[in-house]
Amino acid sequence: DDQADVATRRLLIPRLPFTRQEATRLLALAPKSSSFAATDFQANREAVLGGNLSQYRYVHFATHGVLNSEQPGLSSLVLSMVDASGKPQTGILTANDIYNLDLPAELVVLSACQTGLGKEIRGEGLVGLTRGFMYAGAARVVVSLWSVNDKATSELMAKFYEKMLKENRRPAAALRAAQIEMLTLKQWQSPYYWAAFTLQGEWR
Secondary structure, eight states, X not given: OHHHHHHHHTSOOOOOTHHHXXXXXXXXXXXXXXXXXXXXXXXXXXXXXXXXXXXXXXXXXXXXXXXXXXXXGGOEEEOOSBOTTSOBOOOEEEHHHHHTOOOOOSEEEEESTTTTOEEEETTTEEXXXXXXXXXXXXXXXXXXXXXXXXXXXXXXXXXXXXXXXXXXXXXXXXXXXXXXXXXXXXXXXXXXXXXXXXXXXXXX
């Protein structure tokens, strides 16, 4: 963790202003009695590693993704780097951390940059965040293949979850429908804004 923290702190990690909007819109679609949100300082390693997430069908991360192509176990999601009092804390959730989770979710969504990439290791396949979540028990993982636009991603995710939770579409069909809808909107019609996201795992 210390090695991952040091490597990540060397990067300039800008705020993602539309992740708050994304979270708000997605939570509005989910029943309040069966949803859980960790935002701002609460979006920390303990919220993920504490075991509470294992009870949810859908687990959504809206944050920065950091790809480490040389040491794929250090590819990571960036969580809160300070606590509520401003004290620095370990905020890096690495692929190695994820391998040790118990997370039998129907779907994990990594609404972040380059979360679907990793390192091809002979005899092992592609090692990275996707594989970590599947090893932890997730049936499907939605990941991105390149750096994504914050606002466009927020729009895509809102459409994706609306089609899953309100229209009862399966995840693969919901993602495809959301991407097609983005394609029809002049502001977001370029594939750059929506085509990065792909579903890995079970397609049914």
